[in-house]
Amino acid sequence: MGVVYITDGSLDGLLTAVFTAYYTRDAVEGIEQGPPAQSDFTVRYRDIESCEDQAIRVMTAIETKIGDLAMHSVTRAWLSELPGSGIRILEFLRLGFTCGPSVMDRLTHPQVAEVLQAARKVSREQHRMLGLLRFRQLRSGQYLALMAPDHHQLPLIAPHFAGRLGASPWIIHDERRRQSALGEGGKWCIVPGKLPGEPRWDDEEMVFQDLWRQYHRIIAIGSRVNPLLQRAMMPRRYWKYLIEQPDALYRTPGALKSIPP
C-alpha cells in the first residue's frame, strides 16, 4: 500500500521525509505540507516529525553528492508550496543520487524539469518581492511591511532586508501564511502568528507616502502610456500592498489622458 507523508511544511520536515523514505523503503506516493484536506482511503498516512539531525544529514548528502545548486533548487521548489512538489522533489533527489551533479543539466527529464520550473517560479517572485515590498514607519520607530505572495517568500527575502535596513528594526508580515520575519541590526528570525492589533503609523509617514504617490504619477510619460505593459511587468495581484496605488489612475475617468506628454 502506498504511503503519504505528512510534514509540518518546514524544510527540515521535507528533508526528514526524504531520510525516512530512504530508510524505511516505504512506497512513498506523496509528501504533503500539513494534513490533507480530504483523506484518501487507498493510501496510508504517516506523520513525519521534523528532526534536525536527519535533515542536516540529508542536506549534506545533497550538497556533496549532487551539489549546492541542487540544494538551492530543492529549497525553492519546496517553498513554492505547489501541490505535488514534495513527491517530485523526492523523485528528483532519487535521480540525483544515482547520476550526480549532472542531474541539473538533464533539463528534458520530466522530474528535473518540474522541480527546476517550480524553483524558477519562486525565484522570480522572490526577485519581484525585493522590489515591491513597501515599508511604513510605525510610531514605535519600527518599519512594517505587509505582503501575501503566491509562494512562501519570508525565509528567502528576509536576509536581503536584514543586510539593507541597518540598525532600524523591521517586520515583514505574510498575511496569507500568518507569519512574520523580525529583524534588527543585520539579524532576523521568523515567528508564527498574526500581528497584534492595528498598527499605529508615525506622524511623518503620510507625508512620504504622499510624496511617493505623486512621484509615481508624474514620472510617467503621457505619450507613452501603456497599461498592458505595466500590468505585464507588475501583475495586479501585487498592487494591494503598494503605496502608489496604480489603480487610482484607472478608476478615475480621464486620469490616464491627463498625464502630460
Added chain:
Amino acid sequence: MTVMEKLCILGDAAKYDASCSSSGVERPGSGRNVGSAAAAGICHSWSADGRCISLLKVLLSNECSYQCAYCVNAADRDVPRASFEPDELAELTLAFYRRNYIEGLFLSSAVRGTPDRTMERMIDVLARLRRSDFGGYIHMKAIPGASPELLSRAGRLADRMSVNIELPSRHSLGLLAPQKSADAILSPMGQLAASIRENAEERRQYPHAPTFAAAGQSTQLIVGASPEDDRQILSLSQELYRRYALRRVYYSAYIPVSSHPALARITRPPLLREHRLYQADWLLRFYGFEAGELLDTSAPMLDEQLDPKCGWALRHPEFFPVEINRAPLYTLLRVPGIGGVSARRIIAARRYGSLTFEDLKKLGVVLRRAAFFVTCGGRTMPELRMNARTMRQALLRDARPDLGPLCRQLSLFDPVDTRPSAGLIEEG
C-alpha cells in the same frame, strides 16, 4: 516652495531620461549602515507608461542656461522652475529608500550657471548621502564641460556615471544643441572609461580599494529628432561599446516638445523604432552580431514589422537550417526564437541525449519562430512546409498580432498551402 512642489517639477523634468537601471554592482548590506546593491538590479515599481522605476530620478535643478532645441527645460521655455537644496534631496532619498520605494538615486541637473558650479552642487548631494552611510545605488549624470577633477570626485561617490550623447551626429548636435560640442561630450566619456578601467585593475590587486563608478558608464541618444538613420545610430553604438566600454546605450524616442525648424516634424514619438533599436542593441552586445550585418547602405532602416534577428535570418537563408544537436553556441544564438538562456539550456541538455522538437518547447525555445530555422536530428518539424514568403508572413503574424484585420489567425501546425496564390495573408 515645498518639497512636494519641487518633486513634481523636477521629477517631471527628469522623466525623459531613459535609464533607470540599478544593476552592475554587488554590494551586500552589512546590517549596520543603510543600503546595499544587487548586481542584477531591482525594479521597485512600474509607472503608467510601463517603464520601470528603480531609482528616484530627479533633476537637482531645471533652471537651465542652455538653449537645446529638443529639450523641455531649455532656457527660453515657459515652464515652472525649481531647485532642490542638497540636504533636502539627500533626506528625501533616504526616506524613500528606507521604505523600499527605490533602489537609490539617479541625479541629473540642468546647467545652472556654469557646468562646474552645477557639478559641485550635485557632488554635494552624493557626498551627504555617502557620509550618512548610505550604501544604495547612485547614478549620476556628468555635465559636459565640467572640469576633470570634479568628474573624478563624482566617480568616487557614484556607482554609475553617464554622459548623454543626445544626438547621433556632430552635425545635428551643432544644429540643435549649440552650447554642447561633441568634444565636450566625448572627452568626459573618455576620461571616465580610463578611470573605470584603471580602478577595475586596481581592485583586482587590492579588492578593498575604493571604487570608481563600479557599475560603469552609460549614455543616451534621442531617436527621431534628427535625420540620422538606424544604420548610423547602430554603428555609433557599436563604436561606443568598443571604444568606451559602455554598459548601455539608451535610445529615447523623440517626444515633440518644440517647433524648432531643424527638428523633425512628427506628432507621435517613434516608439516602435526605438523598440527595434533596443532589440538590435541586444544583438550587438549578447548575440555576437555586428552593426554592419544588421543593416547596410542599401537598407539603412530596421524593419519595423519584424524584429532585427528575424530580419537577418530571412536575408540569410544560406545560414539555415541549424542543427540543434550539433550547432555551437553562437550559431544557436542566431536562430530567431532562441535566446541566451535557451541556447545555454540546449547545450547543457543535449549532452544527455539527442533533443526533439518536444524537448525544445520544454527548454523555453519559441518554436513558433525557431521551427522555420532548425532541424532536430536532421529533421525539420513535421507539418512544416515553407518558402521565403510564407515564412515572412508567419513570422510577421507572430511579431505583430495587432495587424489583426489583415490576417487570418493560423497555427503553425495547420497544414500550409504553398501555392503562390494562397499565401497566409488574404489579399484585398
